[in-house]
Amino acid sequence: MDFTGRDVITIKELSKKDINSILTAAEKLVPYARGDKYTDLLKGKIMASLFFEPSTRTRLSFDAAMNRLSGRIIGFSDPGGTSLKKGETLADTIRMADAYSDIIVIRHPLEGSARLAAEFADSPIINAGDGAGQHPTQCLLDLFTIKTEKKKLEGNNVVLLGDLKYGRTVHSLAYALSLYGCQLTFVSPKELKMPKEVIEECRSFGIEPTNTTNLEKAIKDADVLYTTRIQKERFPDPEEYQKVVGSYTVDKALLKNAKKDMIIMHPLPRVTEIHPEVDYTPQAIYFKQAFNGVPVRMALLSMALGGKL
Numbered sequence: 460m461d462f463t464g465r466d467v468i469t470i471k472e473l474s475k476k477d478i479n480s481i482l483t484a485a486e487k488l489v490p491y492a493r494g495d496k497y498t499d500l501l502k503g504k505i506m507a508s509l510f511f512e513p514s515t516r517t518r519l520s521f522d523a524a525m526n527r528l529s530g531r532i533i534g535f536s537d538p539g540g541t542s543l544k545k546g547e548t549l550a551d552t553i554r555m556a557d558a559y560s561d562i563i564v565i566r567h568p569l570e571g572s573a574r575l576a577a578e579f580a581d582s583p584i585i586n587a588g589d590g591a592g593q594h595p596t597q598c599l600l601d602l603f604t605i606k607t608e609k610k611k612l613e614g615n616n617v618v619l620l621g622d623l624k625y626g627r628t629v630h631s632l633a634y635a636l637s638l639y640g641c642q643l644t645f646v647s648p649k650e651l652k653m654p655k656e657v658i659e660e661c662r663s664f665g666i667e668p669t670n671t672t673n674l675e676k677a678i679k680d681a682d683v684l685y686t687t688r689i690q691k692e693r694f695p696d697p698e699e700y701q702k703v704v705g706s707y708t709v710d711k712a713l714l715k716n717a718k719k720d721m722i723i724m725h726p727l728p729r730v731t732e733i734h735p736e737v738d739y740t741p742q743a744i745y746f747k748q749a750f751n752g753v754p755v756r757m758a759l760l761s762m763a764l765g766g767k768l
């Protein structure tokens with residue numbers, strides 16, 4: 460399959476075949492991601508990393524991925540130091556990054572920003588999160604994690620918990636899990652329910668998600684519990700945030716209701732939604748999940764830049 464030059468704006472643009480190829484490539488790249496093996500697959504290539512919003516894992520794992528492939532990185536993590544301060548448009552900033560690099564990774568607070576960037580760049584654009592919209596590379600690493608931990612993607616029983624309204628990771632993941640025929644349960648405070656459009660997308664694959672506020676009951680038969688942070692920065696009204704903050708916490712007492720081999724995922728950062736006592740249980744795989752960002756992003760960068768894997 461030739462993936463050279465492709466933009467990755469939403470997970471919906473990737474077919475099952477595309478996703479499977481990326482996951483297979485990522486599996487092969489794990490020893491390179493760990494630094495146990497060396498490759499210069501992307502020597503001479505430059506990745507522009509444009510982060511208009513805070514990030515730890517996404518930005519660092521993209522940087523690590525490009526470094527592990529012997530490519531180079533330019534960019535910024537604080538737009539305050541760029542010409543945006545002088546009033547430059549996003550389109551012009553993108554034109555410049557396009558001129559200076561071979562591939563552009565962008566995170567921006569506005570939904571649709573990555574799509575706009577793709578209109579102004581010839582190089583591939585990778586969406587590293589556009590507001591409350593989509594987060595396709597997180598979705599790929601989430602799929603990779605489920606596939607490696609549960610030995611298959613198809614047919615898992617997955618609970619998505621937390622801020623399903625503003626959380627971009629769960630918007631991408633609900634779609635992708637439906638594509639693989641997973642059973643879905645959405646657990647959230649009633650103010651933060653999964654948007655109707657996302658539920659419609661699940662239905663288009665014949666999946667009818669269950670919506671509930673009852674976490675204890677929802678996790679009883681779950682294979683995967685995917686927890687998310689309440690997206691404080693996306694609330695138009697701080698009082699609305701105060702109403703829902705701390706609505707749920709995953710702790711050891713709650714896990715008594717779950718299957719022994721249920722895995723607990725979280726895109727991170729967590730605030731209060733997973734108690735630190737859970738970190739030492741075998742079910743907690745969120746730090747491993749964060750590492751998986753490296754081989755998955757290595758696979759994507761190599762494939763979009765035409766590197767022979």
Ligand code: NCD
Binds near residue numbers: 517597627726728
């Ligand atoms: C997520 C994001 O930025 O959408 N984090 C990440 O990319 N690992 C989730 C979040 O910020 O809560």
